[in-house]
Amino acid sequence: xxxxxxxxxxxxxxxxxxxxxxxxxxxxxxxxxxxxxxxxxxxxxxxxxxxxxxxxxxxxxxxxxxxxxxxxxxxxxxxxxxxxxxxxxxxxxxxxxxxxxxxxxxxxxxxxxxxxxxxxxxxxxxxxxxxxxxxxxxxxxxxxxxxxxxxxxxxxxxxxxxxxxxxxxxxxxxxxxxxxxxxxxxxxxxxxxxxxxxxxxxxxxxxxxxxxxxxxxxxxxxxxxxxxxxxxxxxxxxxxxxxxxxxxxxxxxxxxxxxxxxxxxxxxxxxxxxxxxxxxxxxxxxxxxxxxxxxxxxxxxxxxxxxxxxxxxxx
Amino acid sequence: xxxxxxxxxxxxxxxxxxxxxxxxxxxxxxxxxxxxxxxxxxxxxxxxxxxxxxxxxxxxxxxxxxxxxxxxxxxxxxxxxxxxxxxxxxxxxxxxxxxxxxxxxxxxxxxxxxxxxxxxxxxxxxxxxxxxxxxxxxxxxxxxxxxxxxxxxxxxxxxxxxxxxxxxxxxxxxxxxxxxxxxxxxxxxxxxxxxxxxxxxxxxxxxxxxxxxxxxxxxxxxxxxxxxxxxxxxxxxxxxxxxxxxxxxxxxxxxxxxxxxxxxxxxxxxxxxxxxxxxxxxxxxxxxxxxxxxxxxxxxxxxxxxxxxxxxxxxxxxxxxxxxxxxxxxxxxxxxxxxxxxxxxxxxxxxxxxxxxxxxxxxxxxxxxxxxxxxxxxxxxxxxxxxxxxxxxxxxxxxxxxxxxxxxxxxxxxxxxxxxxxxxxxxxxxxxxxxxxxxxxxxxxxxxxxxxxxxxxxxxxxxxxxxxxxxxxxxxxxxxxxxxxxxxxxxxxxxxxxxxxxxxxxxxxxxxxxxxx
Numbered sequence: 001x002x003x004x005x006x007x008x009x010x011x012x013x014x015x016x017x018x019x020x021x022x023x024x025x026x027x028x029x030x031x032x033x034x035x036x037x038x039x040x041x042x043x044x045x046x047x048x049x050x051x052x053x054x055x056x057x058x059x060x061x062x063x064x065x066x067x068x069x070x071x072x073x074x075x076x077x078x079x080x081x082x083x084x085x086x087x088x089x090x091x092x093x094x095x096x097x098x099x100x101x102x103x104x105x106x107x108x109x110x111x112x113x114x115x116x117x118x119x120x121x122x123x124x125x126x127x128x129x130x131x132x133x134x135x136x137x138x139x140x141x142x143x144x145x146x147x148x149x150x151x152x153x154x155x156x157x158x159x160x161x162x163x164x165x166x167x168x169x170x171x172x173x174x175x176x177x178x179x180x181x182x183x184x185x186x187x188x189x190x191x192x193x194x195x196x197x198x199x200x201x202x203x204x205x206x207x208x209x210x211x212x213x214x215x216x217x218x219x220x221x222x223x224x225x226x227x228x229x230x231x232x233x234x235x236x237x238x239x240x241x242x243x244x245x246x247x248x249x250x251x252x253x254x255x256x257x258x259x260x261x262x263x264x265x266x267x268x269x270x271x272x273x274x275x276x277x278x279x280x281x282x283x284x285x286x287x288x289x290x291x292x293x294x295x296x297x298x299x300x301x302x303x304x305x306x307x308x309x310x311x312x313x314x315x
Numbered sequence: 316x317x318x319x320x321x322x323x324x325x326x327x328x329x330x331x332x333x334x335x336x337x338x339x340x341x342x343x344x345x346x347x348x349x350x351x352x353x354x355x356x357x358x359x360x361x362x363x364x365x366x367x368x369x370x371x372x373x374x375x376x377x378x379x380x381x382x383x384x385x386x387x388x389x390x391x392x393x394x395x396x397x398x399x400x401x402x403x404x405x406x407x408x409x410x411x412x413x414x415x416x417x418x419x420x421x422x423x424x425x426x427x428x429x430x431x432x433x434x435x436x437x438x439x440x441x442x443x444x445x446x447x448x449x450x451x452x453x454x455x456x457x458x459x460x461x462x463x464x465x466x467x468x469x470x471x472x473x474x475x476x477x478x479x480x481x482x483x484x485x486x487x488x489x490x491x492x493x494x495x496x497x498x499x500x501x502x503x504x505x506x507x508x509x510x511x512x513x514x515x516x517x518x519x520x521x522x523x524x525x526x527x528x529x530x531x532x533x534x535x536x537x538x539x540x541x542x543x544x545x546x547x548x549x550x551x552x553x554x555x556x557x558x559x560x561x562x563x564x565x566x567x568x569x570x571x572x573x574x575x576x577x578x579x580x581x582x583x584x585x586x587x588x589x590x591x592x593x594x595x596x597x598x599x600x601x602x603x604x605x606x607x608x609x610x611x612x613x614x615x616x617x618x619x620x621x622x623x624x625x626x627x628x629x630x631x632x633x634x635x636x637x638x639x640x641x642x643x644x645x646x647x648x649x650x651x652x653x654x655x656x657x658x659x660x661x662x663x664x665x666x667x668x669x670x671x672x673x674x675x676x677x678x679x680x681x682x683x684x685x686x687x688x689x690x691x692x693x694x695x696x697x698x699x700x701x702x703x704x705x706x707x708x709x710x711x712x713x714x715x716x717x718x719x720x721x722x723x724x725x726x727x728x729x730x731x732x733x734x735x736x737x738x739x740x741x742x743x744x745x746x747x748x749x750x751x752x753x754x755x756x757x758x759x760x761x762x763x764x765x766x767x768x769x770x771x772x773x774x775x776x777x778x779x780x781x782x783x784x785x786x787x788x789x790x791x792x793x794x795x796x797x798x799x800x801x802x803x804x805x806x807x808x809x810x811x812x813x814x815x816x817x818x819x820x821x822x823x824x825x826x827x828x829x830x831x832x
Contacts, residue, residue, distance in 0.1 A: 088505070165563060172560075176526055265523075
């Protein structure tokens with residue numbers, strides 16, 4: 001990567017190019033979020049009592065500007081968005097962006113712990129299964145993988161509560177605040193991804209381990225440990241990274257069930273509330289913020305590729 | 316009463332399968348549970364209560380869903396409340412009231428009441444609440460629509476002028492919690508919802524959203540400090556998780572115990588199952604302006620075709636009461652003269668024949684989920700029962716947002732609705748739209764006349780007599796398909812001598828403290 005004169009380094013250009021690509025995506029997201037939540041129904045059907053009259057509903061819509069033409073509402077919305085104003089939650093009366101970011105921080109703790117579990121448990125299990133292919137370890141791993149990928153999250157969550165919280169009293173059943181309270185939800189959230197990571201690592205490793213250069217590495221007299229971790233894993237890791245990168249975004253957005261079962265005060269429960277209550281500004285803020293995060297994670301994964309696989313850098 | 320609660324029910328519904336699994340496992344796993352200490356007869360210093368959701372705002376003019384109202388009921392007080400199992404009129408911030416004219420209400424306020432910030436409560440606060448509450452952005456505006464003018468006659472007297480005589484107003488004003496003018500103006504509606512200043516028996520200590528809300532007994536309350544000293548309120552959506560918190564002793568009271576988990580609560584030696592009978596009444600309105608439902612005999616026939624016992628015993632496992640009319644036998648305005656519908660297939664067939672629908676007919680039943688407990692089972696069972704007399708119901712489940720406008724405009728053959736226990740029959744009759752003036756699907760001039768007469772009858776005993784006429788008309792008319800009322804189930808630790816004795820407003824609200832006798 002030579003730097004010549006004032007020219008932008010190609011690496012940076014690549015990064016900037018990728019960032020520029022985010023703009024149309026995000027415009028699309030705001031429009032989509034705006035229209036879809038309006039198609040889903042009217043906040044007055046939730047906010048006002050069931051027996052409220054049409055006159056009352058009309059007065060409410062007028063008070064919140066929901067009676068205006070949808071295009072006018074969208075233009076106002078985007079105008080405010082450009083100033084960083086995501087509007088105010090209809091139900092909580094607080095700035096939507098602040099609500100989302102506060103709760104996102106709590107989800108990130110959960111998702112971060114779950115990702116840690118995936119990396120520190122799922123990947124090593126996959127490696128072990130590949131290295132000990134055909135042994136009892138491999139069979140157990142494959143069974144657990146099948147279980148992890150097929151078990152329903154809410155069922156797993158409730159079972160963990162029953163066993164570890166109610167029967168054995170090792171951890172509290174739900175809530176947020178102490179380290180003990182993150183264990184069950186993090187494991188519940190991670191279960192599926194643990195299984196995916198173990199399976200991908202195993203198959204990736206098996207494929208790579210059959211390659212000539214691994215035989216060469218062994219022939220050179222490298223230790224099995226070095227062969228596996230330096231030569232095999234690095235190459236097997238790219239597909240794992242791709243899949244997990246995509247799924248980390250899902251992990252953040254998809255923690256609704258886990259957060260509900262464990263009363264975890266994150267963005268998952270917030271988004272559920274917001275949708276059920278037709279809290280337009282809040283739903284829009286959640287969707288836009290999550291879309292940005294998703295896009296940024298994808299970008300980060302692409303950039304990580306470049307780091308893991310030097311070939312990407314030279315393209 | 317609240318759609319939010321309804322939406323929650325839908326959420327629970329999705330997790331229903333999980334609950335069954337949970338139950339199966341519960342029997343096996345709970346054996347290991349150590350015995351907890353029994354109640355000493357005293358009230359614990361601190362209790363934790365788990366609701367099905369947390370409050371969204373602590374500003375009573377900004378939230379109208381049960382989880383919020385329950386907390387509001389600790390922080391604030393209305394002018395007049397209706398408390399205890401018999402919903403007795405209980406003066407709160409108003410000590411007495413009279414009507415110099417039918418449209419004029421004069422409230423004498425309770426002296427020596429202080430706000431949580433130590434300042435005295437005055438008539439200015441009441442006027443401010445009524446005026447602020449009437450604005451369209453307030454969720455209580457509907458209760459104040461009739462208010463024309465509010466005057467402060469002296470620091471402890473406030474006079475409210477209405478546009479027309481409306482004697483039952485206090486029933487809906489039990490929800491009208493009085494806010495403090497000074498703090499509300501200084502903070503604004505949203506911030507006041509986070510930093511509430513009330514006169515209620517409990518004041519807010521801290522509130523971490525979606526985590527916990529801590530209330531502390533207000534020692535300068537006009538009745539003195541209540542017990543327990545501290546109440547921690549949490550919101551947990553998943554019923555299985557609520558139960559786990561109760562079983563592990565981390566909660567003392569949980570709300571919203573589903574019928575499937577009632578057995579588990581009962582079987583636990585450290586817990587009590589508390590059942591509040593007949594709190595919410597589902598009801599199925601006919602479109603009386605559309606054939607064949609315009610014929611009263613058809614409506615009666617359907618009411619005779621319903622096996623209510625089977626619904627309550629079979630599906631609700633006894634956690635409910637049959638209803639052969641809009642009101643309960645225990646309601647003072649229950650009319651002993653009106654017909655009380657019971658299963659009578661011969662009579663149903665005879666009425667159908669009289670109405671010229673001998674072979675039955677088919678209709679579309681506009682439904683949404685979450686109006687009632689065990690909704691799909693109940694509706695399917697009703698459809699099967701109607702099938703026995705040849706009436707075919709086509710169940711059409713739609714989303715809430717589709718249902719609301721259709722239901723409002725009367726665009727249905729039969730729909731689904733519901734109401735809570737009430738202190739005034741008027742609240743129910745107006746709420747479910749049985750009056751000609753606000754209904755697109757029912758109207759009876761006799762009923763309108765009775766309700767209007769009641770509105771002008773300021774003596775409650777007299778008014779109740781008029782309501783009996785209304786009840787009789789609604790039943791004779793078979794204004795809807797009447798089926799049952801469902802119960803509320805609570806799980807309580809035996810260490811906490813709690814009973815749902817102080818429910819307020821329409822009977823759906825509870826207080827978590829032990830009331831002073």
